[in-house]
Amino acid sequence: MSIEFSSLNDFANMSYHCSCGKTHTMDIDTIVVEHGILDHFCEYINRYDSKRIFLVADDNTFEIAGKRVINSLKSSGYSVAEHVFHRDGQLIPNEKALADLLLSIPTQTDLIIAVGSGTINDVSRYLAFKFGIPYVMV
Numbered sequence: 186m187s188i189e190f191s192s193l194n195d196f197a198n199m200s201y202h203c204s205c206g207k208t209h210t211m212d213i214d215t216i217v218v219e220h221g222i223l224d225h226f227c228e229y230i231n232r233y234d235s236k237r238i239f240l241v242a243d244d245n246t247f248e249i250a251g252k253r254v255i256n257s258l259k260s261s262g263y264s265v266a267e268h269v270f271h272r273d274g275q276l277i278p279n280e281k282a283l284a285d286l287l288l289s290i291p292t293q294t295d296l297i298i299a300v301g302s303g304t305i306n307d308v309s310r311y312l313a314f315k316f317g318i319p320y321v322m323v
Contacts, residue, residue, distance in 0.1 A: 215229065217229060223250060223253045223254065223257065223323075224257075226253075226254055226257050226258075226323070227257055227258060227261040227263075229321070230258065230261075230263070230296070230298075230321065231261075233295075233296050233319055233321075234295075235263075235295040235296035235318075235319070236262070236263055236264060236295065237263075237264045237266075237291065237293050237294050237295050237296070238258060238263050238264065238265045238266070238294070238295075238296045238297070238298055239265075239266050239267070239268070239289075239290050239291065239294040239296070239297050239298070240254065240255060240258075240265055240266070240267040240268070240297075240298045240300060241267075241268050241270075241286065241297065241298070241299050241300065241301075241305055241308065241309045241312075242267070242268075242269050242270070242299075242300035242301055242305065243269060243270040243271075243272065243276055243301060243305060244269065244270070244271055244272070245301075246300045246301035246305060247267075247269045247300065249300075250300050250323055251267070251269070251300040254298065254300060254323055255267065266289070266290070266291045266294070268285065268286055268289040268290070270282070270285070270305075275304075276303075276304045276305070277304065278304045278307045278308050278311075282304070282308050283308055283311065283312070286308060286309075286312050287312070290312065290316075294316070294318065295318050296318060296319055296320065296321065297309050297312060297313045297316075297318060297319075297320035297321070298320065298321045298322075298323060299320060299321070299322045299323065300323045301322075301323075302322065306322050309322070310322075
């Protein structure tokens with residue numbers, strides 16, 4: 186199977202018929218990769234009808250980008266709660282990680298922002314799915 190595209194954003198909301206016989210859909214609204222995006226991050230968040238945001242990060246990703254994202258969001262009028270995983274070693278996407286998030290997420294959250302990839306993305310995406318709210322990965 187060959188899929189042609191001219192930019193990563195061509196993958197957003199893409200459907201394709203696979204050799205397995207099924208049609209698969211990429212449930213991603215937008216893909217943005219650009220230098221300095223954290224400087225105007227809220228431009229992309231403004232498209233969501235959300236004002237109460239829950240940010241998920243770990244020690245590393247919080248220092249690298251999480252603080253800047255929170256400052257940008259708060260200065261734009263968003264209410265932001267956060268959960269930063271403090272850990273030694275690798276974060277495992279297990280019941281404990283999900284329980285930590287479930288105990289931390291405010292009840293009126295209407296958007297989740299995952300700052301990081303891998304496990305941070307996995308547990309944030311699952312939480313957003315369970316709550317029926319959108320999420321964004323930074």
